Amino acid sequence: SVASLETFAKEGKIDANLKQFLARVTPEAREQFREALLTKIDIDPVLLSRFFNSVMGADMLSRLGKSITIQGGINGKYALRGAIVSAAFEPGGLTLLNILKKLPNHIQLQGEEILGLAKALDYAIYVSELFTKDMRLWTAEEAAAVKPAINYASLPDLRQRGSFQVKKEVWNLTDSSRNRSLYVDVYIPQTFRDDKTPVIIFSHGLASRPEDYAQAIEHLASYGFLVAAPQHPGSDIKYLQGMLAGYYRNIFDRDEFINRPQDISFVIDELARRNDSQFQGKLNLTNVGVAGHSFGGYTAIAVAGASIDFDNLAKDCNRSYSGINISIFLECRALELPRQVYNFRDERVAAVFAANPVNRSIFGEKGLSKISIPVLLGSGSYDPAANPIFEQAISFTWLKTPDKYLAMVEGQAHVNFTELDAGMQKTLESVVDITLPNQNLIEDYTGALLVSFFEVYIANNEKFRPFLLSSYAEYLSQGEKFKLDFITAASDEKLSQLIEKLRVHRQ
Structure with missing residues (x-):
């Protein structure tokens, strides 16, 4: 529940609701998640609302809405938009925790979608790091093949x-x-x-x-x-x-x-x-x-x-x-x-x-x-x-x-x-x-x-x-x-x- 997340974010306590969810998460990842819940993003709520009205903004919400749906599995893009903009108007500002608090009660988190998104993000980080490492290696290999060496x-x-x-x-x-x-x-x-x-x-x-x-x-x-x-x-x-x-x-x-x-x-x-x-x-x-x-x-x-x-x-x-x-x-x-x-x-x-x-x-x-x-x-x-x-x-x-x-x-x-x-x-x-x-x-x-x-x-x-x-x-x-x-x-x-x-x- 959101109340469980709020307690975890502010006090670091993990109740029964969160225990199963965080059981397989490392202490480092747990702390990162806690920080992410409270990290504030300074942004003008009116400008944010206008961005979400654009085609690119709506596309972004629609993709996120597959993971957070309303009853019946309906895409939660409109609920998300309202929650994000509303949270940005809050004195505490735009944080992930505030967004979750603004979501309607009948919202449903699609575990498979969220897990798939998390895996996709992990994959993107993995391939980027591997590519960077290999680019350094290939650069050195091509350079070593230059004969005679150039001063x-x-x-x-x-x-x-x-x-x-x-x-x-x-x-x-x-x-x-x-x-x-x-x-x-x-x-x-x-x-x-x-x-x-x-x-x-x-x-x-x-x-x-x-x-x-x-x-x-x-x-x-x-x-x-x-x-x-x-x-x-x-x-x-x-x-x-x-x-x-x-x-x-x-x-x-x-x-x-x-x-x-x-x-x-x-x-x-x-x-x-x-x-x-x-x-x-x-x-x-x-x-x-x-x-x-x-x-x-x-x-x-x-x-x-x-x-x-x-x-x-x-x-x-x-x-x-x-x-x-x-x-x-x-x-x-x-x-x-x-x-x-x-x-x-x-x-x-x-x-x-x-x-x-x-x-x-x-x-x-x-x-x-x-x-x-x-x-x-x-x-x-x-x-x-x-x-x-x-x-x-x-x-x-x-x-x-x-x-x-x-x-x-x-x-x-x-x-x-x-x-x-x-x-x-x-x-x-x-x-x-x-x-x-x-x-x-x-x-x-x-x-x-x-x-x-x-x-x-x-x-x-x-x-x-x-x-x-x-x-x-x-x-x-x-x-x-x-x-x-x-x-x-x-x-x-x-x-x-x-x-x-x-x-x-x-x-």
Whole structure:
């Protein structure tokens, strides 16, 4: 009963009602459960209510409602929504105990569902830890195979800014064919390279903006790249603010799955229009690079040639406990789109860098295998939103392009806390008892990867090829607690074997 749980949470006493439930639980797990019951989450109840009214919020409640039902086994999503929002209004705040106290008396806990969810969470933790360990091992193995050994100390340090001065312009544009207005942050090197100036388009993540990625973009531009970062108005921070203010029902517009890739092509078109008048025809627009983060990673992969696989997406969205992969809540919204073949491939795009991309379910093996250009997938071992094993590792094995790379920053947790919320990092560290790497270290790793990848595949500069090796990741990781793991197609078979082993383990 809830009364038993309250006594246990506040006094540590286990009565007859709880004895059987906690009998097989270790003392450590028991204490963690007790803490979880009382841990307070500070959140505006009105904003919480609006989130649960969104498609993603309703989907989350519906999945949880399978475990907590009302009489007759009916999904308890509405009872849950009321209890969570009501608990958030309480003076004691939003705690698990307060939520349970607010649930109606006729609620039923579905033991098998709860046990299945717990097992799925345990499995996710297990596979993530195993994958992180193996990525470190494969990085070292690939690095040891580099002969002769490369003396990186004698080569340029790609963590340092390049020699080009950079000027930022903001272009306010309207695509009349789509009746879509957006701004673009354009980072322009103040001198041109001897040959054509390489161009990169950068796509921001969900509920974000181009400015949030200024440090990485400026770093890339300082090496002589022109970098254009468009706002995606249906999925940026302004849209989220509009949703929280009650102007929109959802966190993002479902048509963003279509509009985002089209924004990339529109920006390339605009650069082509201005090339002669503003850039003396110096821009290379036949060999463009695209980089993106999270939803922007989806965007980059889409213009690379991946196609939406609605059948695969529907299957994944209906799979039990798929909600442990948070990305699924975003990807499943694509099922609202008209079922047709969407072709976002832009032939001017020659290589893509997708950091923490949401992509696996929406594209599937069928969609990802269509990509023929170089791809670098970036991930973070602590990423709760786009889990590296579910969203990047499996996708890596599905890519058929021989020029493919998988990088993982140990400890990276999807977002840049210095840009988004200084207090968020401390909150996460205190709640889940982890230490996160310094953001400057993550920026160093990311900057070096961006420069090396795009120098080789967009600027066609083979001098940077040695930096696209696992041995360089080992060099950058020297003395660091949080390493940069990096593998190439050479480790594809090992990763495929691990994924198959994990699949069998789960059955």
